[in-house]
Amino acid sequence: MAVSPPRPKDLPLTALRAFEAAARLGGFSAAAAELGVTPGAVTAHVKTLETALGAALFDRTTRGVRLTALGRRVLPEFVAAFDALGAAVRTLRREAAPRTVHIATLPSIAQLWLSPRLPALRAAAPEIAISITAMETPPNLKRAPYDLSLFYDAAPAGRIEDDVIFPVCAPALAARLARPEDLVDASCLSDATWSDDWATWAAEAMPGAAFVPRGPVFSLYALAVEETVNGAGVLIGHQALVAAHLRRGDLVAPFDRRVRLDRGLRLWSDRPPRPGGPADRVARWLEDSR
Template sequence: MPVAPPRPRPLPLNALRAFEAAARLGGFAAAAEELGVSPGAVSAQIKQLEDVLGAPLFERGVRGVNLTALAVDVLPDLTGAFDRLATVSHGLRTGAKPQVVHVAALPSVAQLWLSPRLPGLRAAASEIEISVTAMEQPPDLKRAPFDLCLFFGESPGEALAADTITPVCAPALADRLHRPEDLRHLPCLIDTTWHADWSHWMATALPGQTFVPRGPEFSLYALAVEETVNGAGVLMGHEALIAPFLARGQLVAPFATRVTLPRALRLWAPRPLPPGSAAQRVADWLRRQS
């Protein structure tokens, strides 16, 4: 009776993915954020891979981790393999559901810019299904399972709207704001994503003067906008996002000074869009709305 030779134990795919992400991004925490798991899970998967290999991939120290020579040697090939796998996976997803478009967007953009436009998009292309994922940072372009991305930045992609900022408030508070100096006497709402915006605007409105905004902080810009509408204080408004509130009179801009930042609201695709595809049609429609 023939005896089958023992087969080498296959390396666990999830552990390989965790190792590649941690090695490429420079740490377990960054890999965990990209993969949507905890740093402990990444550490455990890498330890599992090291146990199977019988060799370390990271040198662990009090200041973090460093790649071993073995890890440095295999990382480029492994990264290329996962990049290609991501491309194939996206092709499978697109081929299986060609009328579904996956959009990644900054939370404030998803809530305040994209969401009001979705009804019009559905009316214009009812056969297309739009899936929106809110993310604080743009996804890895080679790994992104998304068709389109909407974020503020200086690159990549096409600028849909300039990022022009100016303080805004509810109409009831506007009577108390005649000069920029008056902001010292009112709560100034602070968005943690754009915490430097007050400094950017004040450098133009009050050059040479020190101004430290004092007021509640918000991790969601859309929530800060709602609180500003409710009269909680003055918010540094991004005109691309708050234009409907200004048009309806829910918010007013009490000062003439406006500052346009180097970044802009940008639209891009992680990979080329086939002509006539659902993603291409959505991108064209969004461009017309800017």
């Protein structure tokens, strides 16, 4: 008579993924943000895993969590395993939909830089479908299902153009601004993501002046640009994002002073796209469209 012993239960993949992310990123909240779940869900998954193992992977303290000796020993293997799984998933997606290119980018870049270029890109490569996901922080391309990432970044490789900032406003408002000091009495719009723009520019344009911008703060840079076009005030323009408005004359730069930041608009991938493949063609086209 054949003997069929019970098979030991596998550890839940979602729990293993939650452990790896929390261990690699140093906390449950950071892991939740990467995985797109709540911190409570990460906590529950890790607890499930620890219960199944009969061993703790994290020590909980009032200051957060830290890995146990067991957690530290196994983390490198899990990082390598999930990196490999991410690579396999990306390969599977490319093979299943070989003519779709997925791009992750900032909302402002998607609206002001990428979107205006899409009609010409589709005309140049009508057989390629472009999928764009807007997000506030660059994804981990070893895990996330994106072919290309387009963000402001300090790394020089893949840089399309430098990030240069300077005040911009509607032409009617510019007529009332003769020198940077006139901004004291102007409505100066700000963007929540780049909250230090005004201070960075003023430090070079008005050294020694205690300039504090007065005006509304926007959570979407594209909305701040639109309000600036409408005459609501003066905004620090990022050259790549306001170039089209400057060419059309919707916006003007009232002062000559421009500040080059130590970062640029950068297009990159986890690994070089296949030469001549859809992602490679899209990347080269966008690089040439600067």
